[in-house]
Amino acid sequence: MKPEGKKRIWAEYQKEIPDDHFFYVRSCIRQTFFAGSEQYFLKILREDLGKDVFEDPRHTTCTGIGYHGDVVPFETIQTVVARHFALATEAGYRHIAISCVTSFGIYSEILETWKHFPETLERTREDLYKATGRTFEVPETISHTSDIIYKFRDEIARKAKYNLINVATGKPLKVVEHIGCHYSKMFPKYGIGGAEFPHVLVGMIESWGGDVIDYPERRHCCGFGFRQYLVQANRGYSLFASRKKFESMEPYSPDMIIANCPGCTMFMDRWQYTINEIDGITYGKDGQGIPVLTYEEVAGLVLGYDPWELGLQYHNVQSLPLLEKMGIRADPSRRFLAKDGTRLPEPANLING
Amino acid sequence: MNVKQANKFGFSINRSRLIDYDTSDRKVREYVTLREPSFKLCFACGGCTATCTAGQHTSFNLRRLNTYIRRGEIEPLREEVTRCMLCGKCLLVCPRGVNTRNVVAMAAEAIRKLERNEL
């Protein structure tokens, strides 16, 4: 493999990521499945990096799941997103920071539509005004929150308490990076590094000391695919797609997977449990599962935050072996303690105990 | 195990439709090519399938059967080779002069040998 070839592509797909003053829009499923990730995105940006990030509690779902599930029409979702832009405009923000890859795809699609079909923008302005009395400015930039962590990756590296290095061997951890389809497959120019060799997570992994695994099914979809997942009988498609990836990455013995999409993180984590239940197979080394983390969780570990505050215990595949490799001491018995010290019910069937 | 768990989840893991050229078995191709070298000449025009009597009322498709032999897809072949009535009309049509009837006969023979572990 010739790294200069990848660097040439990365140089071609760079985009403007603002330095400060973000209007933050949350993800529906991240708030429930890995709640610590959004919390720590805000904490890292505000406290570690000293940035201004604004949130408006009136922000709603983008309705992306409904849109991709064919129950929300395009006109409706444009109006919902226009309302988000109105909230940003009212608060004086011009840069949107988007937590969800589905939302990021929706915002990208809408902005491209407005660019190519200006009449749809006018129609949306009218629809929003009629429905809510609001007006809005089209934002100057939209960034996925992984873009923002990417931008500050070296600053995070300079503050690192831990690196993506196996403390026992001194060797870099082997990391699989997985990009959500809607991050750059719809509009390669909106993704750092494009669609074929995305750099957004690679950049973080390399800055923090890890080695990236380029395995044959790297570009393959995790299988989430809305309709595959939403209809229970179709989940076999979804499961199959994830398994294809696991089988392809298995020979490299990855220490972890980092994903930038809520659906991918969730399914690559949960499906390891399901496959284990159905076929009795695990894909990590020595019969272990491969922990699947969000980039904020990894950034948080690197910065020295408590793994249980970051919420790693809420993944099906537990991260204890990974923490040990990184040299992070974390007491597993504290995993399911509530703030007031009461013990929460412990989930059964966790992988890696 | 699989069925029981499928009930537990309401779904199971879908099967792959992939032709994996690195794991498929091309013994049948070798057998056919050796005995009927004209097999190599097929360029998949579909003339044979268009004229095929069996293909009018069953899913039998000689053009696709040739492809399966070449790729080493034994599973679909087992059923496919039994559908040909060996009338030979396809022979008259083939623009590349492939001895199509013998291709089917040799493929069927290879499958039989494969099942008896003689291949």
Added chain:
Amino acid sequence: MKGTQKHVIIAGGGVAGMEAAGALAEMGYRVTLVEKGQDPGGHLLQWHALFPDSRPAEEVKSYLRKRIGNHNITVITGTAVEKIKHHPGGTVTVNLSGSKEEKADAVIVATGFDLFDARRKEEYGYGIYDNVITAPELETMFNGGRVTKADGSVPSRIGMIHCVGSRDEKVNNNHCSKVCCVTAVKQAIELRKMMPACEVFCFYMDMRMYGPYYEELYRESQEVHNVNFIRGKVSEASVNINNRLVIKVEDTLAGRPLKMELDIMVLMVGMEMAEAGTKLAVASGFRLGINRFLEAGDHHYGNNLSGVSGVFYAGTCTAPMNITDTISHARAAVAETVRYLDGR
């Protein structure tokens, strides 16, 4: 003798330019052949053997070298033609790089083609994966007498990927480059002859064997050399843990996706209008067609005419073509030029 003193400048010293120069010089015209590279010969210079008969490329190269040996021809290398302008009264002025201006009675544009830059098909990993090469690079290996993987080992399976940069809206090329199919078959046969233990696969969308003996060569590749053909456009390549390439393609005749490991992937890069030719066309006001090659005055009976008086087109600056057609097209350009000069 007619036209002895008349002067024709030819922009581009590839196959078309060399043939046109030779034909005009033979008829007594004074010719200046302007080539931007260090030597005349064009893309042919890097070729080892030619389709459809595998004759050594050297035979055609030496024919063309002799063709421009005529004393009526002045060859200028390392120089590009930047602008052509016809003036009232019949003089044509030509701006050469280095701000020289030359006068002529007529000009033949023979700026040829550029090979498609395979890096633009990012999904194939050219310039990233070790064993992804282009058809001309394979030709260079043939020149050296050995085809190996990047690590020097002998390949056991090679894939020829057709239509790289041709018939592909994603890279803004809807046209067919015509010669790549037969080149792939020619190279596949050479690989099979050189390494009988190595499997060779051609991945194609259509086999466009349009020239004399091409279809016969295709048949021979199957019948005699056991070259394999899979109909489908390769969608992506990656490498596995053994640094072997893994490709994804649909076997469209089986109607199913297919995965295959390869030791070497040869990209059959297509032809695009030459960058230098495009600059010249823009500066001179020549029309470009929807394929971005020069658009000739008439597709049927005037495909050497530029629409500008005293300026004629020859060869692949007008469309992809093989050597035979390029030489014929250059001779036709000479006929048009002579008719024009005689009629003045």
